[in-house]
Amino acid sequence: MELPVFFRGLIWLCLISNLVLTYTLTDESQVHTDLLTGYNKDLRPGIDRTYPLNINASFYLFSIKEFDLHSGKFTVTGVFLLNWYDERLVWNPASYNQTNITSIPQNKLWLPNFININPYENIVGLGSNLISVRVLYSGLCNWYALQAFEVICDADVTKYPFDTQYCALKFFIWGYDPQEVNVIFPTTQAILTLYTENGIWEIADSITTTEVNVYGYEEIIVGFYLKRRTAYYIVSLILPISSISLLLGFAFLLPPESGERIGFCTTILLSIVVYLTIIQDQLPEASEPNVSILGYILVSYVSSGAILVVFIIISLRIHNCQSNKPVPQCITRLVLCCRRRQTALDVVEPIESKSGNRIDDEDFAVTWTEVGRCFDKMCFITSIVQFIATLTTFMSLTSP
Structure with missing residues (x-):
């Protein structure tokens, strides 16, 4: 019995998918050997040096760990997603049994040298040796740099406890001018899909942008507007x-x-x-x-x-x-006004007698x-x- 055309196409698609995912450890190891042989991680990608290397950046915020108003210490946990093309990491999947993606430790590849320029204590770079870079056969490098960032944030407590604070993570790509490496944020805000709410602060707004400072260096800025929970x-x-x-x-x-x-x-x-x-x-x-x-x-x-x-x-x-001590006349008048009687306005004349500044009417004695x-x-x-x-x-x- 002949199968319908639809079912035959579905079977062929499953077979092709299995063929794509059938590469072995030997195939991936050969990809690493061929790509990293002669690879110089000290040189940035880009065949034509007249054009800058474009790096797409996104920041995913996980949590606000601490914000100490006394010391100005602002600590957040998040991940930078950076991707760029490296022409030296291009290969043909057909030559390696359809191996189309691999992971390479970050210490073996060129990385944009993100340096935190407003650290709370030590100046540190982005990422660690525990993180690998996902490399596609097209040369696209995806770097997920997970880290806890500790920066200085001066608090403005003028409106405490109804205050709103602005804290920012600032980075340089050390050793490169904007004409050599260009950082692009596809979105103008930090991505909060993985964010866990903080008990004291809520994020009113966020910004992700790049600015060229007075010295000609490009600053990568991830800023947060924090609003205190006032209940x-x-x-x-x-x-x-x-x-x-x-x-x-x-x-x-x-x-x-x-x-x-x-x-x-x-x-x-x-x-x-x-x-x-x-x-x-x-x-x-x-x-x-x-x-x-x-x-x-x-x-x-x-x-x-x-x-x-x-x-x-x-x-x-x-x-x-x-x-037996007499009450002064000015105080007497003030007390009479406090009685809230209409007749208090009419006793000005009777108060002053010929004998001199004494109250003659007992009804108005104070x-x-x-x-x-x-x-x-x-x-x-x-x-x-x-x-x-x-x-x-x-x-x-x-x-x-």
């Missing part, structure tokens, strides 16, 4: 500080005879100082262009708290004034206790307004 800091830092600072004004609502005002306000001040110490431990000592706005806010909270302590002492002094209550009310309102203004200023200055 943790809002819950553990912003809300507690705001709540504690809000309590400062409520010290004026405590009864003066309780004797707890000074202790209450001092305890709140100590809590704010503790948070200020925690934040100072997390932030670097130097920051460009400015110091953290949050640091200024905490200092303003401490300063306002110190001023409130002074006002509380003044309030206690007012409450403990002797009753005691030092009432003066103290009015002073406490004014201080409480001023404290709340100051807290709202400070918090609004902080949020507006740190907003993206």
Whole structure:
């Protein structure tokens, strides 16, 4: 029974595929021997030296390992995919039993000498002796340079904890001018298909580009815009500080005879100082262009708290004034305004008598206790307004 044409074509295709993949160890070994005999890895590929060697580059980011704001150490794990053509590595697969691809250790071939020019510690090149280069019969070399990159990244904590940082990996191809080796990025961003999310930072954007610096050398730049995840800091830092600072004004609502005002306000001040110490431990000592706005806010909270302590002492002094001591006329008028009575506007004339600056109407007599209550009310309102203004200023200055 004769098979249909479709099935016969499928069988022939399977046989041909098996023939393509039937090369042996001896065949691949012969390819290595023939290619590397007389091969000089110190000379770059390119028969015509008037044209630069084009290298296609892509960067795959795996993870953000560390970003230390104090030391400026930025560590990522990723892989550079570089490919170029080397005419010295061309062979005919038919001469080697259809051997069309092989792997050659990187120390035996010419490689673009990528040197990290902003390392955190030691200057290192790209790749290691553990990595091989995949070479196709057409001379196409594919180099997957996997590495952990440690670079310097100066942090700008002006808007901490709502800050966005920019960190970049910078490389030179050492020993070659742009007219000799030309690096091309097919994509303008790092490839994040293999990226594992970081718990503190999220990648808002990335760039991959080349720039010629003032010295005429080409810089290969892989940059990342990092945005801090703010949920943790809002819950553990912003809300507690705001709540504690809000309590400062409520010290004026405590009864003066309780004797707890000074202790209450001092305890709140100590809590704010503790948070200020925690934040100072997390932030670097130097920051460009400015110091953290949050640091200024905490200092303003401490300063306002110190001023409130002074006002509380003044309030206690007012409450403990002797009753036979007359209340000054200016203070009397202020207290009458605090009563929020319409008649307070009409007592200006009756207040001043011919006997001189004394209150003749008993309905408008003011005691030092009432003066103290009015002073406490004014201080409480001023404290709340100051807290709202400070918090609004902080949020507006740190907003993206």
